[in-house]
Amino acid sequence: MSDAAEKTKRPRVNVRRPEVMEMVAAEVARHYQSSVVEKIRNHGGKLAIGNTTVLLAQQFGFCYGVERAIDLAYAARRVFPDNRIFLIGEIIHNPEVNRQLRDMGIVSLPWQEMGDSYDNLTAEDVVIVPAFGAPTHFMDKIEQLGCYVVDTTCGDVMKVWRRVRGYAKDGTTSIIHGKANHEETRATASRAQGEDGKGHYLIVLTLSDVDYVCGYLQTGGDKVEFTERFKHACSPGFDPDVHLDRVGVANQTTMLKSETEEIQRRFKKAIVERDGSDAKFQVFDTICGATQERQDALFEMLGQHMDLLLVVGGYNSSNTTHLVEIGEQQLPTFFIRDASCLKSLEEIVHYDIHHKEEVSSSYSELLLGDKPVTVGITAGASCPNNLIEDTIVKVFGLRGISGETLAQA
Ligand code: SF4
Structure with missing residues (x-):
């Protein structure tokens, strides 16, 4: 973020005040x-x-992550009764909960692309970040605008971010098991690019994706076809001939455990067969509790x-x-x-x-x-x-x- 942006950035607001949380608990119940x-x-x-x-x-x-996110959103309404309050996308994936927030005057902003709506935000507006988190460029934008930010990102999602940032730091490509169009995976993918934006990621969803990528990293293949297949699921500039050398697996927190384990196993096997060792393979199970x-x-x-x-x-x-x-x-x-x-x-x-x-x-x-x-x-x-x-x-x-x-x- 630029120096100017740093200057306008507000400190995070603590909406968890005891008197507020008491009212919120009753309302949520x-x-x-x-x-x-x-x-x-x-x-x-x-x-x-x-x-x-x-x-x-x-x-x-x-x-626990959803309960916390809902509590914080309700608390934001109490702490800022007269400010406009916005939410990046949906607080969680449940229509009933999102309807309740709409009824409280909390307005959902686009989460796939930023669009013009973010340009109209002011420093008096409150922006709630959902439990899934938000990509880094969304965070930079709302912080540059000086908005009050109520960040409800789940701690388990942030654990995944720490892991993929670590991969980026040591030149390891993050293989993210998840849905490329899921809010959490998009937020994680942006962190996989690292602090300098030079890190890489590839998102795989199915075992067929995994077998295709494993085949490529072992024996090479049709680069044009690869790029087409993963055009919405990889970092800008991703080159399968270069960026599959050293890989680390992480996953969206809500995937099926057995499938994630199988994906980890197949990647490890492919690397060992290619290199004769697993030195260029890392894994961290990030399914949440x-x-x-x-x-x-x-x-x-x-x-x-x-x-x-x-x-x-x-x-x-x-x-x-x-x-x-x-x-x-x-x-x-x-x-x-x-x-x-x-x-x-x-x-x-x-x-x-x-x-x-x-x-x-x-x-x-x-x-x-x-x-x-x-x-x-x-x-x-x-x-x-x-x-x-x-x-x-x-x-x-x-x-x-x-x-x-x-x-x-
Ligand atoms: S990461 Fe897990 S605990 Fe956190 S909000 Fe998602 S499902 Fe809930």
Whole structure:
């Protein structure tokens, strides 16, 4: 950043003042807490009424990073009641939470490209950085403008940044396992360019990407084809003939653990086969604890009998998508935004992660009739408990069990 920019940069604002956080805690609880979810938790994650049983995973819903980001956004509104407040993109990937922030007058700014909207910000404006973080040029811009910055970037995301900055420092290219168009991966990729902007990165998503890159780094290949394939997933000036010599793997914090491990293994094997040693290979597992716990809890729940699994969360949520991937290996699994997706005993609207569209399916054979039914429910790290409660109430309701009966259970 230039000297002029440094001069206009404001110190970060501490919005976590005790009197503010007390009010925020009450407000957040009112918006997102659920007595039904607490009740099922207290029953060991299982509630059976008549011939209908709901199982809840041991770990689901809001993670510590998301809770912190929401608290800080609510606190920003309290600390700056009269200032304009903006948010880079979405605070997290959940439509309900983002709607609440909009209702509080917090305006979302574009996150893919900066566009003109950032030019209109002033030093009196507040800009919230979401839990995923933001690319360095976005941070530079808002700091140059002298805006108040409320940075909610999760500490686990910053750990990944430290790692890829380290790679850049010693001339290692960061191989980032993630989605090239995900906010967090874009923020991480910008840090992989290092302090001087000379570092390099390559983003891989699938095992087929990995095999292609491993093949190239071992025996070379068609550079034009490589460049075309990864044109939106590599650093400016990336040259596969030069920048695959020394590589370090990191990952978006919310990827599927087993897949990330396989990717690390394949890269290491390719380097060892090329060089006869792994001296030019580094790895650091950057899956966050919350993602891991939710995946592990689902694997554990899958050990019990269930007729179907509902995964609740925003359709653009990476960690939620991976829960769906895990579930559908074993039983009918539906990725729903909220309870309104459960239309009737015959129809469920859900997101098809393979075709990337919302579809409607018949599941009458699963829930109709008097036979005993067990429904498993889990949710991604960005899903509030009130949406999980609505889903539980709807499942019991469709099976003829009223809210009053549920309250007394
Ligand atoms: S999912 Fe992990 S990295 Fe993302 S906000 Fe939650 S704790 Fe942080």
